[in-house]
Amino acid sequence: MLKPSRLFVHMIMAVAIPFAAFAETPTSPPPSESSATPAEGSIIGQNQDLGQGQIAALTTISPAAAPTVTTTSPSVTIETKVTPDSSNSDDPAVEKLGTETARLAAEKDKILAELALAQARLDAELAPGKQKAERLAAQLAELKAAQDLEDFQRKVLAEQTLGEFRVQLEKATLISTLAKAEVETEIAEIKRMENVIKKDTTRLAASMELEEKQADPRNYANNQPIYLENPLKDGNLVLSDRRIPLNGLIGMRTANDIVDRINYFNNRDRNLPIFIVIDDSPGGSVMAGYKILKAMQGSEAPVYTVVKSFAASMAACITTLAEKSFAYPNAVILHHQIASFSGGNLTQQQEWVREMEEWWKRLAGPVADKMGITREEFIKRMYAKSSSGDWNEFADEAQKLKWVDVVVEEIEETGTLRLPEDSGTEPSMRRLATSTASADPHAETTDAKGRPSMLLPRLNPFDCYWLYNPDGYYKLP
Template structure:
């Protein structure tokens, strides 16, 4: 309906404009043959210019002529003035005719122009109607667009308001959640602080208990250093200046003993040093002799203590020490020096030379022992073989003191260096086997399934003064 009404309005407007344009065109009907109105426009301009020129000429003609000056040296002859007077009326008539023609031409051109304008209006009426219709449609579209924009804007405003409300609600909820989280965090911190305090208290108690236990593992005492370590009733006091001597006598054991002798001498050259033998079957003559020479060179006195068993080279070190102490039930064993020729071939001369070396070593070791006993070396050997057919002379500690193999029998030994509880840290007990491993021996099993210890490779000139009746110590 709206489109129909708009179309009717446009038609009415166009009809009214067409009527107005048709009215001035009626007097121009006789001029219909002269249709090309547009080409006539340039003459219109010319006619205007012509009329202007004619008007100027008329004005000029109406102006009074100037009087000729008396001083004109060349006055025109009177004949020429008469001619000009005769020519003026004719010129005016001509000009009037031209003016009339120009006026008629101007009227004609104006009529043509009006006709052309009316025809142009008539020809463009449909276009103007279309333009009017398009304008109305444009206005209608603008109104629709404005209405749609207003509706969209309203919807957007509603959505924005909705989103704003939702955002505020979410912000509120987020703030509440944050506050709740902060509250929970504060409560958690309080709980953690309480727990930490309790834990710290418990840890402090545990640390105190552990520290007390550790402290209990140490004795409330200091090592005792006595210049005369043997007290009344046969009690021997040993300080922390003690050197363990266990297992076969090897180069490794000799290194361990001699380095400690040197250390204790450098630390204090006056306090006694104790070499404590728990169990040693003897061993290398060269290694044992190195220990003897370190004992002789020590500025601090060195005392040897035998608790269990000292044989061969270990017994020699005990007998030749500055002072030696033994338990009454400790066992000491002396025998001749020996050498094994297993897996080696020697001619008679080499064997003779080897025997001579044995005699020399025996003299260096046995002569001082025999001298201390108050007998000769030969008597010492003879007494060995009187005791046993093997020549292994064995005596208990109290009898060994009578034979001057040792100096003092002790009833008890006070180890003042043992200030830490030995059960605080489990340590494997020191046995002959473990001591042998520490001294460089290697455990092995023979073809018969018997366990034995492989002695370190021997120096070609070295000898073994060792009690080894069951062949537990062997050379590879």
């Protein structure tokens, strides 16, 4: 028969072992009871970690029968049998053990209730999330249905558009066929008209040829040119037909024409003067201008220049360096430095500046010498006169600077014996001269901003432009 103390130890072990097994599961422990005895506290402490479904079952010890204490857990079952001791059935220890067992059963019920409450709270907390997930699933299904509908509508629209394109293509093909037929008809009509025009042109040419042979004497002056070795007569300048127009841009073609005519008039007569008549010229190529100057200097017959309106840059240099020059009082003569149109890198620009300085020395040097000043003083006076360096003077003032030799009030053109053809009313500075000695035939165009402009002819190597171009009318190609 077990003694009460040993029976109590066995009961404590029977209860503590399953509670220790349940303590391994991570659950939140309920608060401990501070009034428990040390032995009771150890049992309750181990019972605090019980989870749902992991509650120890204890049997009530009865002195009349062979009492047993049974504990259950998910993995451990311990059964302890206690031999009854009828002589100690009223032992206080046994009564205390029964009381403890009842308390543990109550604790078990409390834990089960708390677990059920926690589960209910968890379900309540998760309910909004579940509802939200269900709503999102419904919205997703709705969006998918809308996307399917949109795809279907897009497909139907694409098919309709494709059908319209097919109709338009067929219509365009038909229109193209009709247009082609119309063009062919027009071409046939044009060819017919060309044949008619050719016949009319041939007939008209024959008629004009006959009319030219029978020309009206009123188109011709019944006079002869006046040739004077000294063209000044009573203070007026008398020009013969030994005149060469120099108008517009000075290019190599202009220079070649002028040189050829200087040679021609020399071969006709080596004593009578030749006149280079400048209505207006902004200048041009230094190579072309220098070629004209050398032809003037090499001519046995004297070559004089006559400025009626405007001579700038290279044209002004030709005027000043002529053997003798004449001008109307209000004619404008303009000198300035050679300007660069070049690009390239710094080294190339430096080389180009050296080339231009050499041209300036060869062309502006003689002008400065005739004025009786140095080139440096010439440049200084240019910029003293104008911030741009464009030094322009009327002929009566230019005469004082020795830019022109003689100022005349009247010029008599005795060499004009046939009625001149109309050369248009455009400002001559903005058109090429229509005479034989014309500049390179570059037509006037418009730039990107709609402003009138003219492309300059291509220069020869080592050539540059000495050109008055204040408004950018002349442009490099």
